[in-house]
Amino acid sequence: MHVLVLGAGITGVTTAWYLRRAGFDVSVVDRQPEAGLETSYANGGQISVSHPEPWANPAAPFIALRWLGRSDGPLLFRPRRELAQWRWALAFLRECLPARSRRNTEAIANLAVYSAAQLRSLREELGLGYEFLGHGILHLFFSEREFGKAAERVALLARHGIRARLCSRAEMLALEPALAAMAPGLAGGIHAPDDESGDAFRFTQALAQKCQEAGVRFYYGTRIDRLAHTGGLIDGIEVRDSAGRSGLLSAGAYVVCLGSYSARLVAPLGERLPIYPVKGYSITVPVADPAHAPSVSLTDESARIVCSRLGNRLRIAGTAELAGFDTSVDAQRGQNILRWLDQRLPGAAHAERAVLWAGLRPATPGNVPIIGKSECVNLWYNTGHGTLGWTLACGSAAALAGLMSGAPPPVRFPFRRPRR
């Protein structure tokens, strides 16, 4: 069967790969001239299995209130006269209830463990080059109060089979000597040795190349305007190329991997996907002094900032802004990340050569992606991966390809099924 994958971000490209391997004839459509040029372009680089807890947790409303209205805060809500934004914000609050948060954590943890294993075998099989590092992730706590809850987190991870251990300041320094400048302020940390880091964009591009070699067709520079349908059957996608020529592309089945834009495309079918963009920023800086630039990936739990070594560059990312589909880069938000670099890793990188970037996380209120079948007989979803699209990409795609082939779900996860 011929399958059209809509979107060539990391989710679309991994979907294309696993579908092709399962024997489908696959084409991919994207408005950009290459793969991975939107949200998958410059993310934090972490394969963070050790962070399955969604932002929507019982403490989140209080944290959000603390940062409300502060333009330098890691969380920013820019209210708009837009029903989708308010609906999403209310649904987010609902997902903060303890039982829902626990259920979401469990679903994400199951998928993340499976996904990391899929990524490992894909890397070994294809030898993809993407600045991979396997030194784990070190979660940093700068307050005794936050570190006080770290043992509970390690226990939760252990229940999901995720290895992690508490570290004293000395143990953290032994693991990553580049923490020396920030060490006096550290209360402690958690080290998750099986976590990884790498450049999601390079991975996406390298895998797109492998897809092409395996016979997958890519229609780049092709905007999808509408899904043409008759009742519950998709007849094709109405597209427009960069020269303005329109046409209809048809296949036996369609998979929506359009990131933050997924909900808009399927809304006319009466399908409501709870996906809203949550904007984030990153800076990419050339390493100045390798001894001061960490190679263990870092998560600053207080500032909500992550840092990954990508070859001779550092990628530092963070902040969450509920501000619609605006992808403009606000220099002030970038300054917050640059200040973090200056304070925490002085001398490590050439801050004056930092490249600032902003992207839209395709977020569901509980951070659980939407994977599975829609109400239409030949329409499938693999979208809404929020803060963890790189971590969950291979597992989500492998699982979807299995479901489309009629295999049972590979992990306990709320895969989407039609209601009727």
Ligand SMILES: Cc1cc2nc3c(=O)[nH]c(=O)nc-3n(C[C@H](O)[C@H](O)[C@H](O)COP(=O)(O)OP(=O)(O)OC[C@H]3O[C@@H](n4cnc5c(N)ncnc54)[C@H](O)[C@@H]3O)c2cc1C
């Ligand atoms: C600052 C930041 C830091 C992050 N850090 C991490 C991290 O460390 N680890 C992690 O796991 N995740 C991280 N993420 C999340 C991760 O980057 C995303 O979840 C992931 O990139 C989403 O991939 P996607 O393929 O679903 O979306 P995208 O990469 O946005 O791909 C969607 C594609 O659809 C195409 N498209 C959309 N609309 C149309 C249309 N109408 N017609 C044709 N094409 C269309 C776009 O061109 C795009 O290529 C981070 C995100 C941000 C913003």
